[in-house]
Amino acid sequence: MIVFLDGELVPEELAVVSVFDRGFLYGDGLFETMRVSGGRPFLWQEHMARLERGAAFLKIQIPFPADDLQKHAEALIQRNQLPEALLRLTLSRGTGPRGYSPRGADKPRLVMTLHPTPVTDGAHSAQWSLVTASVRLPAAEPLAQFKTCNKLAQIMARSEADAAGAQEALLLNTDGFVVEASSSNLFWITDGKVVTPPLVSGVLAGVTRAMVLELCRGLGIATQEGTIRPEALAKAEGVFLSLSSVGIAEGVSLDGRPLARSPLVPRIEKAYADVLLRNSAR
Amino acid sequence: MIVFLDGELVPEELAVVSVFDRGFLYGDGLFETMRVSGGRPFLWQEHMARLERGAAFLKIQIPFPADDLQKHAEALIQRNQLPEALLRLTLSRGTGPRGYSPRGADKPRLVMTLHPTPVTDGAHSAQWSLVTASVRLPAAEPLAQFKTCNKLAQIMARSEADAAGAQEALLLNTDGFVVEASSSNLFWITDGKVVTPPLVSGVLAGVTRAMVLELCRGLGIATQEGTIRPEALAKAEGVFLSLSSVGIAEGVSLDGRPLARSPLVPRIEKAYADVLLRNSAR
Numbered sequence: 001m002i003v004f005l006d007g008e009l010v011p012e013e014l015a016v017v018s019v020f021d022r023g024f025l026y027g028d029g030l031f032e033t034m035r036v037s038g039g040r041p042f043l044w045q046e047h048m049a050r051l052e053r054g055a056a057f058l059k060i061q062i063p064f065p066a067d068d069l070q071k072h073a074e075a076l077i078q079r080n081q082l083p084e085a086l087l088r089l090t091l092s093r094g095t096g097p098r099g100y101s102p103r104g105a106d107k108p109r110l111v112m113t114l115h116p117t118p119v120t121d122g123a124h125s126a127q128w129s130l131v132t133a134s135v136r137l138p139a140a141e142p143l144a145q146f147k148t149c150n151k152l153a154q155i156m157a158r159s160e161a162d163a164a165g166a167q168e169a170l171l172l173n174t175d176g177f178v179v180e181a182s183s184s185n186l187f188w189i190t191d192g193k194v195v196t197p198p199l200v201s202g203v204l205a206g207v208t209r210a211m212v213l214e215l216c217r218g219l220g221i222a223t224q225e226g227t228i229r230p231e232a233l234a235k236a237e238g239v240f241l242s243l244s245s246v247g248i249a250e251g252v253s254l255d256g257r258p259l260a261r262s263p264l265v266p267r268i269e270k271a272y273a274d275v276l277l278r279n280s281a282r
Numbered sequence: 283m284i285v286f287l288d289g290e291l292v293p294e295e296l297a298v299v300s301v302f303d304r305g306f307l308y309g310d311g312l313f314e315t316m317r318v319s320g321g322r323p324f325l326w327q328e329h330m331a332r333l334e335r336g337a338a339f340l341k342i343q344i345p346f347p348a349d350d351l352q353k354h355a356e357a358l359i360q361r362n363q364l365p366e367a368l369l370r371l372t373l374s375r376g377t378g379p380r381g382y383s384p385r386g387a388d389k390p391r392l393v394m395t396l397h398p399t400p401v402t403d404g405a406h407s408a409q410w411s412l413v414t415a416s417v418r419l420p421a422a423e424p425l426a427q428f429k430t431c432n433k434l435a436q437i438m439a440r441s442e443a444d445a446a447g448a449q450e451a452l453l454l455n456t457d458g459f460v461v462e463a464s465s466s467n468l469f470w471i472t473d474g475k476v477v478t479p480p481l482v483s484g485v486l487a488g489v490t491r492a493m494v495l496e497l498c499r500g501l502g503i504a505t506q507e508g509t510i511r512p513e514a515l516a517k518a519e520g521v522f523l524s525l526s527s528v529g530i531a532e533g534v535s536l537d538g539r540p541l542a543r544s545p546l547v548p549r550i551e552k553a554y555a556d557v558l559l560r561n562s563a564r
Contacts, residue, residue: 003301005301012300012302015300015301015302016298016299016300016301017298017299017301017306018294018297018298019285019287019297019298019299019372019393019395020294020297020395021306023306024299024303024305024306024372024374024431025313025370025372025431025433026309026431026432026433026434026436026437027308027309027431027432027433027434028433028434028437031307058434058437058438059441086380088307088380090301090306090307092306098368098370098397099440099465100433100436100437100439100440100464100465101437101440101441101443101444102437102440102441103444111301113301113302115380135423135424135425136420136422136423137420138418138419138420138456139456140418140456141417141418141435141456142417143417143434143435143438148434149306149307149308149309149434150308150309150432150433150434150435151307151308151309151310151382151432152308152309152310152340152425152430152431152432153423153425153432154308154382155308155310155340155382155383155384156340156425157382158381158382158383158384159341159383159384161383162383162385174420174421174422174423174456174457175456182382183381183382
């Protein structure tokens with residue numbers, strides 16, 4: 001596997017960073033994971049827009065213009081001959097003096113790697129067992145909107161799903177609302193409407209989340225933002241998750257109890273698969 | 283500078299980790315920072331005990347027995363001829379399959395690096411201007427007790443202190459209580475008693491925090507755990523912080539307003555400096 005590292009394409013074994021890199025020391029960075037289909041990153045502009053917002057918030061300068069980066073990404077995909085894959089882009093603040101202050105750390109690093117796609121793709125529906133994780137996210141925390149390299153809460157949550165033989169774990173925020181899953185945004189269906197928690201509740205501004213809301217509008221399905229407690233979620237007309245790597249995954253059980261299945265979910269899945277197909281045929 | 287990397291002493295420029303290391307990808311690791319005095323790490327056992335608790339919580343195996351690690355640390359100090367320094371130990375989960383699940387990531391990495399001591403040492407009192415940070419910590423989150431490599435909240439807080447020309451930033455938790463500072467534990471004095479937030483409020487289990495409580499008892503100063511809101515903290519009889527790198531730092535102002543100074547703080551500082559001196563003369 002060839003890796004993009006700070007402007008160069010290098011073999012995997014040479015793709016290394018210093019142990020003094022703040023990404024390694026503190027998770028001081030951001031990342032994006034996107035589908036690659038037909039040799040092109042899917043929703044590249046949207047992922048870049050989120051990366052840029054996050055980088056502005058953390059005050060990390062992205063060391064390449066977005067257009068150059070897209071060309072580098074396409075070259076990486078071609079070089080590895082992986083037109084169907086996942087692309088991870090990592091932006092780290094780089095090395096600097098010891099301590100939390102980012103002062104003096106002004107050589108950010110940018111890495112892109114390719115990974116196999118999950119077995120599930122947009123054309124086949126993913127049906128997931130869910131568990132409620134014990135770890136909680138801080139409510140109303142602006143940092144949570146960005147895809148930062150601080151993912152221990154999500155790792156702990158995912159471990160709980162693994163231990164239960166489930167595919168994904170739902171997280172509550174400190175206000176007691178279910179707000180998202182470890183690597184996906186949460187949607188549920190109430191009175192025929194698709195509902196998802198607002199960004200202010202402390203959830204990641206998912207690129208696929210935004211696309212789902214847009215697709216629903218295109219399908220004439222009403223959407224709204226709202227909050228929900230675990231008891232109510234268990235009684236929803238349907239539950240699904242959105243994530244860049246898989247697209248849409250339907251929740252089929254929660255903590256071992258079956259969830260209701262809504263006919264809206266396959267419709268949204270189909271609409272998503274169509275958009276992905278158009279990207280790859282473009 | 284020579285670095286300890288997975289059992290070897292290597293030059294700084296060869297001290298690298300893969301861009302696939304979960305420490306770099308997600309901050310999936312733990313660390314300890316301790317004073318080195320007289321060629322020996324100060325409070326080594328206590329730091330190791332916290333590392334072990336954190337590693338058990340995150341289910342990361344520490345790849346060296348604690349005794350071996352201490353010998354390696356002392357060899358590193360000797361090799362670099364830095365008997366007065368800071369030692370940082372980082373434990374990362376290592377590489378594994380893509381995604382948050384830690385399954386399959388079973389080759390943890392252990393790094394130790396040395397750094398210059400801050401100008402302030404235990405023998406001279408540190409007097410710090412403080413600000414209240416806007417970022418909030420999740421209340422009652424067990425993960426917060428451990429010194430994990432997820433430090434973006436602390437980095438953002440410290441940036442706010444930098445911007446205000448202050449030395450440290452205080453953080454509130456999602457319940458609205460001031461619970462700790464970006465890299466130090468918080469103490470205040472009320473009715474002649476030294477008070478600090480309980481670990482359940484979501485604060486780091488500081489090694490120096492535990493030592494301060496012990497020193498106070500030795501000095502006949504009453505201690506208790508308690509919560510405090512920013513308005514009340516501003517009116518305390520005294521405020522100080524504890525951290526391994528510096529020891530005790532007295533808060534002299536908060537958000538630009540002077541804080542009261544308590545005669546208890548220099549007494550505790552003196553007691554701490556004496557313990558550090560005994561370590562180095564041992």
